[in-house]
Amino acid sequence: MSWEQQPYGNEHGYRYEGHQGQRRHPQQSYAHPGQVPVAEPPGQPSVQPSVQPSVQPSVTAAEPAPDAPPKGGHRAGRRRGLPAVRDRYFDSLRAVALVRVVAYHTFGWAWAGLVFPSMGVMFGLAGTLMAKSLERPAPRVVKSRLRRLLPPFWFWGVFVVLAMLVHGWMPGRQIVYWIVPLGDPPGNAWGEQAWEILWYLRTYLWFVLLSPLLLRVFRLAPVPVLVLSLAPVLVLNFFWDAPDNRFGSALWDLATYLFCWLLGFAHRDGVLQRLRPAAVVVASLAALAYGGWFAFAHRSEFGTYDLDEIPLAQAFWSAGFVTLLLYFKAYYDVDFAWLPRFRRLDRTVTIFNARAVTIYLWHEIALILAVPLIDQFWKVPAFEKWLPLESQWFMFGIGWVLIWIAIALFGWVEDVAARKKPKLLP
Template sequence: MTMQQTPVTDAPKDEGAPRTGPVRDRYFDLLRALALFRVVLYHLTGWAWLPLVFPSMGVMFALAGNLMARSLKRPPVQVIRGRMRRLLPPLWLLGVVGVTGMVLQGWGPDADGHPGWWWLHLTFWIVPLSDPPYAEGLPGLHGFVGENWAADFAGPLWYIRAYLWYVLLSPFLLKALRAMPVVTLLAPIALAVAFEHGYITLPGERIPSALTDFSTFGACWILGMAHQEGILRRLPRYVVPSVAPVIVLAGLWYALHHGFGPGNDLDSMPLAQALWSFGTVLLLLHVSPSWSEWPRRLRRWSGTITLLNSRAVTIYLWHNICILIAATLWDRLWAFEVLEQNVPGLLESVWPVLVVVWVLIVGCVLAFGWVEDLAAKQQPRLWPSKPRESAGGSRSRRAPGG
């Protein structure tokens, strides 16, 4: 758990107002960058309170749902094909590196005794309709990559699988949202309650896992669509500030009464996560200022935020293995007696490791990020910290993943 020369305005517009035209929303760019940074920090530290401060996954799904609803003004088949074209090539590159490394360390069809199933499941690295398989318990590279590295390597892939299913379901979700907005928004929450209390039980792991992700973050995706459709704007102004805190507090109450703490945070509590993320995202979309240009106080960060948005998929896919490598390398410093005796606090601190993590992530952006440009049918760039210039000289307004 990952960063146009027009008059600047900080004034918020009406809550939930749909974005008209293709103008890029810098507020959404900021939220996506914060979400990525928080994901990286959380997966490094495991601090249970971080998802409470900023529910990154709910935010990322909401922003993606917003973009999907905007894109569905075009034919759905065309939109879905475009989304898959942008999403899958970075995953394929990850699979080429990761699966090759697993095979070289002995992973193969005899590992689980079902060669046919092994080959079939391997296709999930091509189209992740379910979680791609990986080798468990592999030895690391001594001093450079820790043991069981494949688990860390494949850890982020649940998000890609969930994102793909949301994309495939979006045309139907959008029709349902327009016909029955309240029912559609609350359906994933109701499903989370049903799972939590055992009203619905399903055999196996793959289908329950996919449905749990939908029940946990589906409401956030649909909220993003509702924001784009202007449904939230039609609510009286007092509704969201009155209702959202109640939903957030309900999620917090549930978490605190089910052993919330280190090792048992929101990620281990789908219902609490669903409520907390839904309420927080609802508030963030309610605030939603209109930033077609960066506010003055954020201009110094515009390049970093643009880079994080332009390479969001690459950063998300590779950050876990970067964390493992950084932690393994940092642990080697304990072998130096002078450091162990004089600066043990530095060796125990997570902040130097975080710096190393981002150095490695930068390396991944340089080495693999260009695939995102090719997937978007754009000219590859090593360091996309500035918006693209269109053929006519104006800045590109295509959003990442859009």
């Protein structure tokens, strides 16, 4: 989850998915039983001016970086001096990923990950921005990412921790993970639906800390390292059982999304542009085929074909899917520059990207609160007669109303973390 907010120019007319595999907690119900895994995590630096035709964002705020030469593409030769602008292609992908996460937690659709693997997409976009940010000194970049991610997490955590304390939770030494989530923060069953999404923040945080080393290794032999990045999940699945604890959970999630993170490096460094279309398409389809086959072939073992329950299938399906998305972007230099013509849609995409951490952290609480709120509607005869109170779609709509309220009430924390003037809406 690169939670990055970047300033907007006009261009002249302009992170839950649940824990993987065995680590997934039992599903909980909302209005009625259903499945309850991120951006995308859902947070970090303000825009980094570049001479590239489009800035490649992530879900936090990026700090200014020195001008970098264009990475390629048919419009890479634009003259210097144009205002820095958001890459609306990446922004749109992130917005779709967040909507898909909320929909998955509302309806529990097992097929949702096959249609759009949100977390793989989010990690791929975050890897791209991390590689760009590391054009600056690594300690400064890591410090910036932590500064932009942790305050929104702490603010949200105060509400969740206090609620669990009121409901009988007795914390131990592991409460330190509520300060820096290098491991899964502890909690009780009462608040599980709210805190179990934190696996994404934990995984993102580890990728941020490891990125300086990962980027150096990647640049030694980009394509071989990218291919070999799928090896860890194969080892964990077939040759070594990771311990059933915080360390094991972290290993599984890092192994599952390592390819997507490094794929972001490949996009930023121009590696994808140098590959032949036929080779990329064949390799991507092969990864998709293997991931899909493994999910359905082991459906009886896992009890579902939901990719969030099957790490190996998730890793390969996300690898193939995200490769096609980023290669399409790199090869054709797509930037969705037409999006500003649709002002309301463009505004929505803008808010989603500027408040990605807020949406990710608060969406489960919004869905939880939607249930008792809808229960009150039953007490009004007119509502009972004319509103589809039993429909999960109605709960989905109420959930988004509450998410927008959370954006207005708590989104300013992201501005404070980015050292910007707090705003009601970005």
